[in-house]
Amino acid sequence: xxxxxxxxxxxxxxxxxxxxxxxxxxxxxxxxxxxxxxxxxxxxxxxxxxxxxxxxxxxxxxxxxxxxxxxxxxxxxxxxxxxxxxxxxxxxxxxxx
Amino acid sequence: xxxxxxxxxxxxxxxxxxxxxxxxxxxxxxxxxxxxxxxxxxxxxxxxxxxxxxxxxxxxxxxxxxxxxxxxxxxxxxxxxxxxxxxxxxxxxxxxx
Amino acid sequence: xxxxxxxxxxxxxxxxxxxxxxxxxxxxxxxxxxxxxxxxxxxxxxxxxxxxxxxxxxxxxxxxxxxxxxxxxxxxxxxxxxxxxxxxxxxxxxxxxxxxxxxxxxxxxxxxxxxxxxxx
Amino acid sequence: xxxxxxxxxxxxxxxxxxxxxxxxxxxxxxxxxxxxxxxxxxxxxxxxxxxxxxxxxxxxxxxxxxxxxxxxxxxxxxxxxxxxxxxxxxxxxxxxxxxxxxxxxxxxxxxxxxxxxxxx
Amino acid sequence: xxxxxxxxxxxxxxxxxxxxxxxxxxxxxxxxxxxxxxxxxxxxxxxxxxxxxxxxxxxxxxxxxxxxxxxxxxxxxxxxxxxxxxxxxxxxxxxxxxxxxxxxxxxxxxxxxxxxxxxxxxxxxxxxxxxxxxxxx
Amino acid sequence: xxxxxxxxxxxxxxxxxxxxxxxxxxxxxxxxxxxxxxxxxxxxxxxxxxxxxxxxxxxxxxxxxxxxxxxxxxxxxxxxxxxxxxxxxxxxxxxxxxxxxxxxxxxxxxxxxxxxxxxxxxxxxxxxxxxxxxxxx
Numbered sequence: 231x232x233x234x235x236x237x238x239x240x241x242x243x244x245x246x247x248x249x250x251x252x253x254x255x256x257x258x259x260x261x262x263x264x265x266x267x268x269x270x271x272x273x274x275x276x277x278x279x280x281x282x283x284x285x286x287x288x289x290x291x292x293x294x295x296x297x298x299x300x301x302x303x304x305x306x307x308x309x310x311x312x313x314x315x316x317x318x319x320x321x322x323x324x325x326x327x
Numbered sequence: 328x329x330x331x332x333x334x335x336x337x338x339x340x341x342x343x344x345x346x347x348x349x350x351x352x353x354x355x356x357x358x359x360x361x362x363x364x365x366x367x368x369x370x371x372x373x374x375x376x377x378x379x380x381x382x383x384x385x386x387x388x389x390x391x392x393x394x395x396x397x398x399x400x401x402x403x404x405x406x407x408x409x410x411x412x413x414x415x416x417x418x419x420x421x422x423x424x
Numbered sequence: 425x426x427x428x429x430x431x432x433x434x435x436x437x438x439x440x441x442x443x444x445x446x447x448x449x450x451x452x453x454x455x456x457x458x459x460x461x462x463x464x465x466x467x468x469x470x471x472x473x474x475x476x477x478x479x480x481x482x483x484x485x486x487x488x489x490x491x492x493x494x495x496x497x498x499x500x501x502x503x504x505x506x507x508x509x510x511x512x513x514x515x516x517x518x519x520x521x522x523x524x525x526x527x528x529x530x531x532x533x534x535x536x537x538x539x540x541x542x543x544x
Numbered sequence: 545x546x547x548x549x550x551x552x553x554x555x556x557x558x559x560x561x562x563x564x565x566x567x568x569x570x571x572x573x574x575x576x577x578x579x580x581x582x583x584x585x586x587x588x589x590x591x592x593x594x595x596x597x598x599x600x601x602x603x604x605x606x607x608x609x610x611x612x613x614x615x616x617x618x619x620x621x622x623x624x625x626x627x628x629x630x631x632x633x634x635x636x637x638x639x640x641x642x643x644x645x646x647x648x649x650x651x652x653x654x655x656x657x658x659x660x661x662x663x664x
Numbered sequence: 665x666x667x668x669x670x671x672x673x674x675x676x677x678x679x680x681x682x683x684x685x686x687x688x689x690x691x692x693x694x695x696x697x698x699x700x701x702x703x704x705x706x707x708x709x710x711x712x713x714x715x716x717x718x719x720x721x722x723x724x725x726x727x728x729x730x731x732x733x734x735x736x737x738x739x740x741x742x743x744x745x746x747x748x749x750x751x752x753x754x755x756x757x758x759x760x761x762x763x764x765x766x767x768x769x770x771x772x773x774x775x776x777x778x779x780x781x782x783x784x785x786x787x788x789x790x791x792x793x794x795x796x797x798x799x800x801x
Numbered sequence: 802x803x804x805x806x807x808x809x810x811x812x813x814x815x816x817x818x819x820x821x822x823x824x825x826x827x828x829x830x831x832x833x834x835x836x837x838x839x840x841x842x843x844x845x846x847x848x849x850x851x852x853x854x855x856x857x858x859x860x861x862x863x864x865x866x867x868x869x870x871x872x873x874x875x876x877x878x879x880x881x882x883x884x885x886x887x888x889x890x891x892x893x894x895x896x897x898x899x900x901x902x903x904x905x906x907x908x909x910x911x912x913x914x915x916x917x918x919x920x921x922x923x924x925x926x927x928x929x930x931x932x933x934x935x936x937x938x
């Protein structure tokens with residue numbers, strides 16, 4: 231299946247490691263954006279070490295004081311419009327954690 | 328100071344290790360009661376390893392299907408009435424995490 | 425063009441999740457999709473009449489009214505969740521549907537995509 | 545006997561935190577203490593008139609009315625938080641105070657104990 | 665004529681918020697969804713408890729007596745009574761030290777014929793794959 | 802005549818819920834609390850950001866433009882303008898790789914004279930000890 235998971239909090243969701251999908255996306259929204267922008271003790275968030283395609287919502291980045299330049303290079307910045315396309319064109323099923 | 332902290336979730340609150348108090352209480356309420364009743368992979372919750380006096384709210388235990396017998400021996404079971412006494416007689420300041 | 429059903433169970437103001445749901449609906453409608461938005465739990469507060477627009481609180485009523493005008497957007501409150509909170513029909517904004525929970529499942533039935541936001 | 549000020553910022557029904565606050569107030573009043581309960585954020589939903597008592601949803605209006613009769617219990621909604629949600633004076637249960645946020649700080653001023661429940 | 669399968673996956677704990685309760689009440693609402701659909705169309709729900717969410721299934725929950733609110737145990741029994749498919753993740757029960765005897769496995773006293781199924785996580789993953797839509801609580 | 806000290810400790814992140822916003826609006830409300838009190842009585846607030854809560858203090862928050870809601874940055878500047886004591890935990894800034902330049906240190910453009918103080922956690926602990934009551938957000 232083509233599965234996208236919305237990560238909306240700044241901690242590692244327990245279920246992430248168990249989910250399997252042929253195409254697997256992780257979409258960072260709300261306080262999930264910190265995974266893409268902040269390092270703790272110099273370490274990148276473990277969420278970014280999953281085997282997945284990563285996206286972050288630019289509106290939620292900017293609300294919190296970040297710009298595109300603050301985002302880890304693994305992560306693609308999208309806006310709400312891009313998110314609609316992801317939902318209809320790239321993935322089929324969704325989990326909001 | 329005499330400080331009591333309310334732990335209301337079933338995960339370890341980051342701030343717990345930093346708080347210092349002459350008298351330190353941890354009161355397990357809501358989903359915090361699982362710290363007193365459930366072992367993960369056979370391990371007692373790390374919350375119970377803090378240097379503190381532990382209490383758990385019996386009403387919240389029972390709502391979730393536990394009885395006094397399920398509670399770790401470190402933890403004292405109290406009800407709302409006992410909680411009022413704790414608040415007025417044993418502690419002065421409170422943190423709801 | 426497709427149909428997106430969004431279920432949102434988080435409350436107005438207290439959580440920005442409802443802001444997310446409304447903004448996503450807006451973007452989808454702009455692209456020509458149809459959107460059903462189901463509000464359950466504290467999400468039903470979005471339908472409360474007479475909300476005030478203050479800068480320190482999120483305010484979505486205006487956007488919802490604009491979306492309803494497009495004809496491509498339906499928004500429905502869970503009847504029991506609303507009544508439990510003292511929000512009955514007279515207390516609900518014009519244009520909102522009020523249905524029991526089966527409405528959401530029926531909306532999901534013929535949706536191309538479902539985004540269920542059930543978080544806390 | 546002392547005075548306990550409780551601040552509760554979590555919403556009715558969606559979170560059992562308001563149930564906790566009301567039950568604690570009840571127990572404290574029973575023991576002869578005075579209690580001020582300040583509702584801010586989504587907590588102001590507790591003051592909404594016309595809530596329905598359903599088994600699948602928590603219902604606190606009855607307990608609050610009983611507590612108000614004791615004369616040892618005051619309950620107050622944050623005015624701005626309520627208005628933002630469309631809950632004005634006519635929409636608020638009898639016996640509730642409606643004040644700006646400074647009321648809470650004044651209540652804390654002469655409280656023996658303050659339990660502030662600010663969680664999410 | 666179509667049957668759409670909806671997977672209700674419950675990972676959140678009970679009572680703090682309404683999440684897991686609303687999962688069950690919405691799944692149960694599948695009983696009446698036909699009124700909105702064409703003849704022969706229907707919705708088939710499956711409910712699966714994973715992670716800490718398996719704690720929703722514990723027996724002897726006294727929430728109604730204490731807080732006046734229906735317990736998750738009662739919701740679960742209603743689901744079984746209505747022949748809904750209820751799965752509980754075995755690995756998570758094991759991890760939390762829980763046995764079948766600790767959780768709601770049936771609602772015989774209400775006359776339910778269906779029972780809870782304790783299954784490996786892989787089977788829940790398969791349900792998610794075969795479902796048309798996921799509703800994660 | 803008494804002054805009661807209230808410590809507003811902010812550990813939660815912004816925007817997901819209202820928590821940190823309400824911390825600042827309530828602390829600012831101390832400006833008008835005298836109307837309820839006897840002559841000479843007053844409330845003295847101190848605001849401290851700890852843990853991930855220091856992320857509330859980042860500069861350039863665009864929440865008003867995007868979501869139509871006051872940013873935490875603006876609330877923080879208001880607090881400084883009103884001479885409130887604002888502390889930010891140094892260890893937490895370090896842990897998250899943040900420098901003073903990344904956070905709101907002043908509100909000079911509004912005419913504020915007071916600035917944010919970056920302090921070791923021990924000083925925040927001392928504020929908690931000397932406070933009459935704690936309000937933890």
